[in-house]
Amino acid sequence: MTSEYVHGxxxxxATRLVDQASTLTELLHCDTAYPAGSLVLExxxxxxxxxxxxxxxxxxxxxxxxxxxPASLRRAQAQVEEAGLRNVTFQEADIFSLPFSExxxxxxxxxxxxxxxxxxxxxxAEVRRVVKPGGTLTVIExxxxxxxxxxxxEFARRAIxxxxxxxxHAGGDALIGRRLYPLLVQAGVREVRVSPRIVYVDASxxxxxxxxxxxxxxxxxxxxGNQAISQGxxxxxxxxxxxxxxxxxxxxxxxxxxxFFKAIGLK
Amino acid sequence: MTSEYVHGxxxxxATRLVDQASTLTELLHCDTAYPAGSLVLExxxxxxxxxxxxxxxxxxxxxxxxxxxPASLRRAQAQVEEAGLRNVTFQEADIFSLPFSExxxxxxxxxxxxxxxxxxxxxxAEVRRVVKPGGTLTVIExxxxxxxxxxxxEFARRAIxxxxxxxxHAGGDALIGRRLYPLLVQAGVREVRVSPRIVYVDASxxxxxxxxxxxxxxxxxxxxGNQAISQGxxxxxxxxxxxxxxxxxxxxxxxxxxxFFKAIGLK
Numbered sequence: 001m002t003s004e005y006v007h008g009x010x011x012x013x014a015t016r017l018v019d020q021a022s023t024l025t026e027l028l029h030c031d032t033a034y035p036a037g038s039l040v041l042e043x044x045x046x047x048x049x050x051x052x053x054x055x056x057x058x059x060x061x062x063x064x065x066x067x068x069x070p071a072s073l074r075r076a077q078a079q080v081e082e083a084g085l086r087n088v089t090f091q092e093a094d095i096f097s098l099p100f101s102e103x104x105x106x107x108x109x110x111x112x113x114x115x116x117x118x119x120x121x122x123x124x125a126e127v128r129r130v131v132k133p134g135g136t137l138t139v140i141e142x143x144x145x146x147x148x149x150x151x152x153x154e155f156a157r158r159a160i161x162x163x164x165x166x167x168x169h170a171g172g173d174a175l176i177g178r179r180l181y182p183l184l185v186q187a188g189v190r191e192v193r194v195s196p197r198i199v200y201v202d203a204s205x206x207x208x209x210x211x212x213x214x215x216x217x218x219x220x221x222x223x224x225g226n227q228a229i230s231q232g233x234x235x236x237x238x239x240x241x242x243x244x245x246x247x248x249x250x251x252x253x254x255x256x257x258x259x260f261f262k263a264i265g266l267k
Numbered sequence: 268m269t270s271e272y273v274h275g276x277x278x279x280x281a282t283r284l285v286d287q288a289s290t291l292t293e294l295l296h297c298d299t300a301y302p303a304g305s306l307v308l309e310x311x312x313x314x315x316x317x318x319x320x321x322x323x324x325x326x327x328x329x330x331x332x333x334x335x336x337p338a339s340l341r342r343a344q345a346q347v348e349e350a351g352l353r354n355v356t357f358q359e360a361d362i363f364s365l366p367f368s369e370x371x372x373x374x375x376x377x378x379x380x381x382x383x384x385x386x387x388x389x390x391x392a393e394v395r396r397v398v399k400p401g402g403t404l405t406v407i408e409x410x411x412x413x414x415x416x417x418x419x420x421e422f423a424r425r426a427i428x429x430x431x432x433x434x435x436h437a438g439g440d441a442l443i444g445r446r447l448y449p450l451l452v453q454a455g456v457r458e459v460r461v462s463p464r465i466v467y468v469d470a471s472x473x474x475x476x477x478x479x480x481x482x483x484x485x486x487x488x489x490x491x492g493n494q495a496i497s498q499g500x501x502x503x504x505x506x507x508x509x510x511x512x513x514x515x516x517x518x519x520x521x522x523x524x525x526x527f528f529k530a531i532g533l534k
Binding site: 143145146148149150152175178179181182185186192193194195196198200202203204252253254255257259 | 410412413415416417419442445446448449452453459460461462463465467469470471519520521522524526
């Protein structure tokens, strides 16, 4: 399944993902804390962008963070060590075939993983398998179709659409946030509650102007420029205008909206 | 300015707007209550969809609700009387030229009005003129570009775009929600804070499935069908598919998102 990823595997990307985690930590994690003594699976920890937050917010819980990429696991481990956290162990594993017995974990957490997978419902079913009955599954995903902004720009919308198309070509779904509810229900998760987490940015929120519009969202779109142009998804000049117009939304009269979706349900 | 409206002037529309107000009351009004003794302008009350809620939530405040349409004012007045409220007076007035002295009001409230106007910043400046220094201006608008759903559908997106285009042809802006911050700043409003209010709907929220997807949003889009087709904005068959696909999102595996924007600032 490793070939299905379109981002996350360069050093610059790793930095961006960590920056993103800092900016959005409160929005995404504010209602996640696990009880003392619980054993929690983080499935698809990547470079550890969420792992440090997860582990720090639940210091009395123990986390097993797995990923299919040894390189990502090494980065994640380094981050956790740097943060002085001792409640995480890392393990190489494929989310479609987890090396754990049924009901091994009290809870599971999956963040920014399903968007990359061709069969997210299968991954969810496998994560559910290793959770005890009554345990929670928490899933967080973005949705690039939720991005809109002022000034509006057709070029910017086309640039974002390139990212969506590239992710689709790679087998993923950049619009998966809106699908979390049916996906979890399909995977057998009960009592699913989905809550959207909207990032709204205007000039009165300068940290988000820089941290989200520039360094998270536009940086992410910018990161696929060469791929999008070389694959003929867009002409170089239109791409340049699209990126310019995304940065334009970070000026004093600009605004930007993006929505993450967080789903919580029970096995 | 009356020619700038694209909806709100038929009996069916009036019913829809009132239904919409009931479904969304808590989301939009939860943080609006005016102190005892204050005098509040509701500029552009229309058929009174918000007036009853406003007045009921602030029983010790007095409201002056104005609109440019005498027919709408009569409907609004009937609703307020039916609700047994005695703290509202109605007056015919043009939001661009209010018949009030400077600093007449303690506060002002404007909801679902600016979207219809070619010069919303001028209307806001006029509303601001009649508010006392230190008084609040509250503005609520939707943004049809914030609508997305599962299953995604190009036909549904095109049908929504017809509504956006019709509103634009009439001089309005159906994407105005995202612009509230710069509009209020431009009108001289201070300390503007905008908060998005997202309506997220899935099968676990049946009241919203019916009340919002079917009876509010899709009903609104459906309402401009004849206009859109007769003006050649879309072929009848595509329109039919678009409306069908919007209703499709109300089924058990569907989801729907729409965001309103609420801005509050000071004179």
